[in-house]
Amino acid sequence: MFRNRREGLALALPxxxxxxxxxxxxxxxxxxxxxxxxxxxxxxxxxxxxxxxLNRSVFLRTLKLGVLxxxxxxxxxxxxxxxxxxxxxxxxxxxxxxxxxxxxxxxxARTYAWIVILGRxxxxxxxxxxxxxxxxxxxxxxxxTAVFLGLLQLFLPLMIISLVSAMENIPRDVIPAARVLxxxxxxxxxxxxxxxxxxxxxxxxxxxxxxxLTAYITPAILxxxxxxxxxxxxxxxxxxxxxxxSASVIAMILIAMxxxxxxxxxRIATAxx
Amino acid sequence: MRHFANWGILGxxxxxxxxxxxxxxxxxxxxxxxxxxxxxxxxxxxxAKVFTIESFRASFVLSxxxxxxxxxxxxxxxxxxxxxxxxxDLPGAETIRxxxxxxxxxxxxxxxxALLRYVVVPxxxxxxxxLFMAHTALVLPYAVRVVSSSMHNLRADMEEAAVxxxxxxxxxxxxxxxxxxxxxxxxxxxxxxxxSFNQVPVSLFLSGPGVRTLPIDMLAYMEITFDPSIAALxxxxxxxxxxxxxxxxxxxxxxxxx
Amino acid sequence: MSDTFVQLTDLTLTYGKNIAxxxxxxxxxxxxxxxxxxxxxCGKTTTMRAIAGLLAPASGSIHIDGRDVxxxxxNKRGIGLVFQSYALxxxxxxxxxxxxxxxxxxxxxxxxxxxxxxxxxxxxxxGFEGRKPAEMSGGQQQxxxxxxxxxxxxxxxxxxxxxxxLDARLRLEMRTELQRxxxxxxxxxxxxxxxxxxxxxxxxxxxLMQQGKIEQLGTPAQLxxxxxxxxxxxxxxxxxIFKVAxxxxxxxxxxxxxxxxxxxxxxxxxxxxxxxxxxxxxxRVTACSFAGGHREYVIDxxxxxxxxxxxxxLPEAQIGDxxxxxxxxxxxxxxxx
Ligand SMILES: Nc1ncnc2c1ncn2[C@@H]1O[C@H](COP(=O)(O)OP(=O)(O)OP(=O)(O)O)[C@@H](O)[C@H]1O
Ligand SMILES: [Mg+2]
Numbered sequence: 001m002f003r004n005r006r007e008g009l010a011l012a013l014p015x016x017x018x019x020x021x022x023x024x025x026x027x028x029x030x031x032x033x034x035x036x037x038x039x040x041x042x043x044x045x046x047x048x049x050x051x052x053x054l055n056r057s058v059f060l061r062t063l064k065l066g067v068l069x070x071x072x073x074x075x076x077x078x079x080x081x082x083x084x085x086x087x088x089x090x091x092x093x094x095x096x097x098x099x100x101x102x103x104x105x106x107x108x109a110r111t112y113a114w115i116v117i118l119g120r121x122x123x124x125x126x127x128x129x130x131x132x133x134x135x136x137x138x139x140x141x142x143x144x145t146a147v148f149l150g151l152l153q154l155f156l157p158l159m160i161i162s163l164v165s166a167m168e169n170i171p172r173d174v175i176p177a178a179r180v181l182x183x184x185x186x187x188x189x190x191x192x193x194x195x196x197x198x199x200x201x202x203x204x205x206x207x208x209x210x211x212x213l214t215a216y217i218t219p220a221i222l223x224x225x226x227x228x229x230x231x232x233x234x235x236x237x238x239x240x241x242x243x244x245x246s247a248s249v250i251a252m253i254l255i256a257m258x259x260x261x262x263x264x265x266x267r268i269a270t271a272x273x
Numbered sequence: 274m275r276h277f278a279n280w281g282i283l284g285x286x287x288x289x290x291x292x293x294x295x296x297x298x299x300x301x302x303x304x305x306x307x308x309x310x311x312x313x314x315x316x317x318x319x320x321a322k323v324f325t326i327e328s329f330r331a332s333f334v335l336s337x338x339x340x341x342x343x344x345x346x347x348x349x350x351x352x353x354x355x356x357x358x359x360x361x362d363l364p365g366a367e368t369i370r371x372x373x374x375x376x377x378x379x380x381x382x383x384x385x386x387a388l389l390r391y392v393v394v395p396x397x398x399x400x401x402x403x404l405f406m407a408h409t410a411l412v413l414p415y416a417v418r419v420v421s422s423s424m425h426n427l428r429a430d431m432e433e434a435a436v437x438x439x440x441x442x443x444x445x446x447x448x449x450x451x452x453x454x455x456x457x458x459x460x461x462x463x464x465x466x467x468x469s470f471n472q473v474p475v476s477l478f479l480s481g482p483g484v485r486t487l488p489i490d491m492l493a494y495m496e497i498t499f500d501p502s503i504a505a506l507x508x509x510x511x512x513x514x515x516x517x518x519x520x521x522x523x524x525x526x527x528x529x530x531x
Numbered sequence: 532m533s534d535t536f537v538q539l540t541d542l543t544l545t546y547g548k549n550i551a552x553x554x555x556x557x558x559x560x561x562x563x564x565x566x567x568x569x570x571x572x573c574g575k576t577t578t579m580r581a582i583a584g585l586l587a588p589a590s591g592s593i594h595i596d597g598r599d600v601x602x603x604x605x606n607k608r609g610i611g612l613v614f615q616s617y618a619l620x621x622x623x624x625x626x627x628x629x630x631x632x633x634x635x636x637x638x639x640x641x642x643x644x645x646x647x648x649x650x651x652x653x654x655x656x657x658g659f660e661g662r663k664p665a666e667m668s669g670g671q672q673q674x675x676x677x678x679x680x681x682x683x684x685x686x687x688x689x690x691x692x693x694x695x696x697l698d699a700r701l702r703l704e705m706r707t708e709l710q711r712x713x714x715x716x717x718x719x720x721x722x723x724x725x726x727x728x729x730x731x732x733x734x735x736x737x738x739l740m741q742q743g744k745i746e747q748l749g750t751p752a753q754l755x756x757x758x759x760x761x762x763x764x765x766x767x768x769x770x771x772i773f774k775v776a777x778x779x780x781x782x783x784x785x786x787x788x789x790x791x792x793x794x795x796x797x798x799x800x801x802x803x804x805x806x807x808x809x810x811x812x813x814x815r816v817t818a819c820s821f822a823g824g825h826r827e828y829v830i831d832x833x834x835x836x837x838x839x840x841x842x843x844x845l846p847e848a849q850i851g852d853x854x855x856x857x858x859x860x861x862x863x864x865x866x867x868x
Contacts (some may be wrong), residue, residue: 012369028388029391106470116297221492
């Protein structure tokens, strides 16, 4: 119409320039840091990083926890989403609201609760000691289990939301129809529900996995320096040892892992059909 | 039977998701000096104490200011961008979209570190300004996305109709577009506010002496003290979020935009 | 009727690299009611948008009332446009939708009120003032959009399929209403339609378009009786169109001798013009339907299906019956290639 491109660019560019200058350029420089050396391009930073057993174990732990959290979230998410979708209208809105709500609340608050639950004098230890399962409180905080629980609690809602909206798009009578045709519930899940919701699974899976990779507060509070993850390791590298090359490597790994997760999940989803 | 199983699964899930808040609220209401659950007697003294801690007051004000002004700035930048991306056939529209959305994809801690090292230090920017820029960049993607999606449903020919009835382009925007995306803008504001207020990783490296956002201040406090005041403060923040979301939902059916 | 009021000269309209309308020339007189008729995608909306100023022409010019408005902003042209999609303002109620343009002119409140109410009455929407567009039916929305344009008293009113969403009765009513408004206000109107009957009933002149070009321009009577091309003929209800070869007509199926030698390249007959029950040609009835005053036959002949209407008084032929027919010279419309 009477809309010309110059006008459009004038409207869009401030945001783009802002993002470029304050985000893209600095991040790009940071990422390039590990590739630079006195002699020009170099991969030494990466070689050094992975030469350290500690770094390797943190990398693997991050990967493992990310996969575990995303996998558990998918399993619980399917069960919960299926139940939510089958609820009558009003109850459904309320339950869905209760699932979304935690997302709005400070992750510090959400993580802190686990200290109360898992701490030396927390309810779990009270129960263990009270039941005589152990003479003294056992260490639950600063374990991978604690970090796992914290991350799962933090990101499960994202999976449930993605799966609920995917399931809402399943035509109404498909599942009863499959049942009538003699499919077992397991069959219904793998032959009907899963194929029809795989996009939701991809979105939810990516969100949860990426979220778990890049969460800082949860591993910081519940893992401490005993259970480092890449984010907390990055913080240490910068704040304790001023090691910006390692920080740059970790940054690259985190970004690459998020992208890879999305690609892999998409691949799995399309392979199934 | 099916019914029973349904509610069983949902019950467990909700206990897992919401239970911790109940625990926090109660732990904060303890009468004793230690963080414990069940609490050693009930009192509101820790809730009261939160308000007397000077550093919390300062960091709360800072977080509030960052969330409000950062989000407003993000909207000021984001609404025209969303409009242009929706309404104009722009060269490189995809690139612009990607650039603007990028801060969502990259982990916050990296954004914070990169800003610190290559913008804040070399240009000698104050910590407050740095935080403000970081929070704006962080919220911008949400602003563009939410406003975009509410503009997407708005037919472009309404503006044309307005112009034919005598509006200038600007009037067509303020009289026709803006009233119709009001809900989206408000939703974007709330989402941006909450995101910014709760944000930790981006601010981690950007906090300086005496300038800390509330969540970071809480993390620091936690390392020194182990009393129930953090539980009480967490509970208060949870209530604040609940109140915001509740009001937003009542006002405009907020959940449709998230 | 006075002189040219709207003049399109070599108007070329493009979407990126696609040329939607190549070099269109059209003059419209003041107070005239013009119908733009043509199949979907032929460029009717595009032409309207260019006249209104919503689409900048790639080349060519637009004059309105003697003034070159090719580069004039849309809000300065004094043109009304009723959109195909209505384009009502969802956040305003019906009254405020209609009053929108008047308010921009900063008219006194009393005048806004009276003109708005009068405009709503004209389209039969009195009493709907408080409704939001979403709470109105498709037809009501369309009429509201019409009222919104009418109250502005535009010099030229463009209507993009103004009657398409109305039921048959309302359609007739609105047709009359449009004509009345047009005669009363003397506004120059251009309206788009797919429907030839509507164009014939309403328009002073019809512009028949195909692929961005004017196929034929003329009064309803001219277009109805004397289409010039096969395309125009088909649009005007000539359902039997055949090429001429010597003294026969032919198509992909075969040919039939006519018994006379036409001097045009193509001949066309309406179903009414095909004589049934007598004549030199034979065919098998493949479809027969009762249509009130006549029966409609599809006869499978050497030319493939021939559509013919037979008077109700003639004996009825069943599907599968053999039926004789004629393609008389008297009812044949000669067309150029
Ligand atoms: N925004 C656009 N971008 C690109 N091509 C377009 C656009 N709008 C229309 N066209 C093309 O221009 C041609 C003319 O379209 P136009 O909308 O004018 O047709 P129309 O005659 O109004 O059809 P209809 O009767 O279906 O409304 C069509 O081929 C169409 O595909
Ligand atoms: Mg059209």
